[in-house]
Amino acid sequence: MTPKITVIGTGYLGATHAAAMAELGFEVLGLDVLPEKIERLSQGHSPMYEPGLDDLLQRHVAGLPGSSGRLSFTTSYADAAAFGDVHFICVNTPQRPGEYACDMSYVDAAVDSLAPHLTRPALVVGKSTVPVGSAARLAARLAELAPAGEDAELAWNPEFLREGFAVQDTLHPDRIVVGVTSEGAETLLRELYATPIAEGSPFLTTDMPTAELVKTAANAFLSTKISFINAMAEVCEAAGGDVVRLAEALGHDERIGRKYLRPGIGFGGGCLPKDIRAFMARAGELGAAEALSFLREIDAINMRRRVLMVELTRETVGGSLLGKRVAVLGAAFKPDSDDVRDSPALNIAGQLHLQGAEVTVYDPKAMRNAQAVFPTLRYAATALDAAQGAHAVLHLTEWREFRDLDPAALGDAVTTRHILDGRNTLDPAVWRKADWTYRALGRPTA
Numbered sequence: 001m002t003p004k005i006t007v008i009g010t011g012y013l014g015a016t017h018a019a020a021m022a023e024l025g026f027e028v029l030g031l032d033v034l035p036e037k038i039e040r041l042s043q044g045h046s047p048m049y050e051p052g053l054d055d056l057l058q059r060h061v062a063g064l065p066g067s068s069g070r071l072s073f074t075t076s077y078a079d080a081a082a083f084g085d086v087h088f089i090c091v092n093t094p095q096r097p098g099e100y101a102c103d104m105s106y107v108d109a110a111v112d113s114l115a116p117h118l119t120r121p122a123l124v125v126g127k128s129t130v131p132v133g134s135a136a137r138l139a140a141r142l143a144e145l146a147p148a149g150e151d152a153e154l155a156w157n158p159e160f161l162r163e164g165f166a167v168q169d170t171l172h173p174d175r176i177v178v179g180v181t182s183e184g185a186e187t188l189l190r191e192l193y194a195t196p197i198a199e200g201s202p203f204l205t206t207d208m209p210t211a212e213l214v215k216t217a218a219n220a221f222l223s224t225k226i227s228f229i230n231a232m233a234e235v236c237e238a239a240g241g242d243v244v245r246l247a248e249a250l251g252h253d254e255r256i257g258r259k260y261l262r263p264g265i266g267f268g269g270g271c272l273p274k275d276i277r278a279f280m281a282r283a284g285e286l287g288a289a290e291a292l293s294f295l296r297e298i299d300a301i302n303m304r305r306r307v308l309m310v311e312l313t314r315e316t317v318g319g320s321l322l323g324k325r326v327a328v329l330g331a332a333f334k335p336d337s338d339d340v341r342d343s344p345a346l347n348i349a350g351q352l353h354l355q356g357a358e359v360t361v362y363d364p365k366a367m368r369n370a371q372a373v374f375p376t377l378r379y380a381a382t383a384l385d386a387a388q389g390a391h392a393v394l395h396l397t398e399w400r401e402f403r404d405l406d407p408a409a410l411g412d413a414v415t416t417r418h419i420l421d422g423r424n425t426l427d428p429a430v431w432r433k434a435d436w437t438y439r440a441l442g443r444p445t446a
């Protein structure tokens with residue numbers, strides 16, 4: 001019989017995973033403890049902006065016209081346990097306030113809430129990003145709390161989706177990694193992922209700690225690549241080089257590759273920053289702190305980008321930010337997302353504001369989330385509105401619509417034509433031709 005699936009936690013990871021499993025043909029029940037999220041999802045609306053996700057939900061959410069009806073939602077753990085043969089845990093593991101370590105309370109609560117209802121054999125599959133060693137601890141907890149005892153088994157199956165590409169990454173993963181302790185669990189997971197496996201996604205079976213580590217190691221590597229090129233930007237700045245040309249030239253070396261080598265104001269979001277910190281904290285607990293001490297430097301290089309961008313802005317507007325009008329284009333931590341968690345763009349906007357500038361922000365999708373975090377900034381309905389009277393325009397999230405801006409029209413709106421490109425995706429020649437000064441970190445001024 002085809003296994004039935006539950007997905008616990010319906011954020012970026014869980015909502016996408018639930019919809020994707022329904023798309024792959026399974027009956028899916030999504031669970032969240034927030035009733036308002038469940039209500040939105042039950043109407044076929046994603047709780048966040050993620051390209052393609054609403055379409056997928058509309059195609060499968062039960063009760064919607066023309067849907068497959070394979071996807072429903074609940075807030076009840078008893079319902080989830082009764083429904084599912086496989087339970088995916090997709091709750092978040094944020095950074096603990098004032099600490100590097102991650103907060104495991106949502107994962108622990110999910111296992112503690114589900115386990116007492118597991119009266120028949122079930123496979124619980126962790127997808128959340130957790131400190132290595134968590135899976136072993138949770139497996140023991142599960143066996144202890146579940147009436148089914150050892151028949152309630154745990155596996156670990158990290159998720160590598162990128163926001164903005166979540167649907168694509170979930171349906172067509174570049175690899176499927178599963179940490180398992182039995183052949184039965186591996187067989188079941190192969191069955192669930194049969195479609196992507198048939199399409200060629202590599203399927204790797206490991207022990208639990210390795211599966212947990214694949215995720216944190218991948219994010220540590222990606223962060224390192226970004227901070228590496230941003231460190232080169234600092235050297236270029238000092239030496240008069242051009243980091244964009246440098247990155248391009250480095251990227252042609254196949255051993256290096258050009259991906260994650262885009263210099264700018266650095267990485268943010270709900271994953272990379274907190275994951276490298278949690279990784280350092282965990283290594284410390286394991287007595288391996290020295291092995292990851294370089295990540296402290298990666299983090300420092302990254303956080304310095306934001307300060308350097310504020311300094312470049314100060315210098316551009318004549319040495320003092322007091323009373324200067326600054327337009328900030330972009331608030332999300334990356335384009336095609338409305339996520340402002342640890343967003344470099346919003347962080348820079350906030351710093352400029354706190355240092356006396358009058359900051360007006362525009363973002364195509366993240367306005368509501370940005371306003372909730374930073375209500376004291378001004379917000380405009382369009383890029384052109386944000387630029388009215390500005391002494392400098394900062395391009396901080398590389399949305400497509402910003403590349404399509406007309407420098408002449410924007411030039412008529414501003415007080416002085418200074419454009420600062422924090423993402424290195426605007427064409428300096430085009431802006432300079434329209435009489436703007438174009439500045440970017442680690443690139444020549446003209």
Ligand code: UDX
Nearest residue numbers: 159160161162163260261262266267268269271333334
């Ligand atoms: C990341 C990982 O890519 C994903 O595999 C993991 O599952 C979760 O964390 P995500 O947080 O969606 O995904 O963002 P990503 O696309 O990796 O970008 C992270 C940050 O790095 C963004 O702020 C982006 O602007 C920045 N970045 C990325 C750069 O500054 N330069 C680059 O070259 C690439």
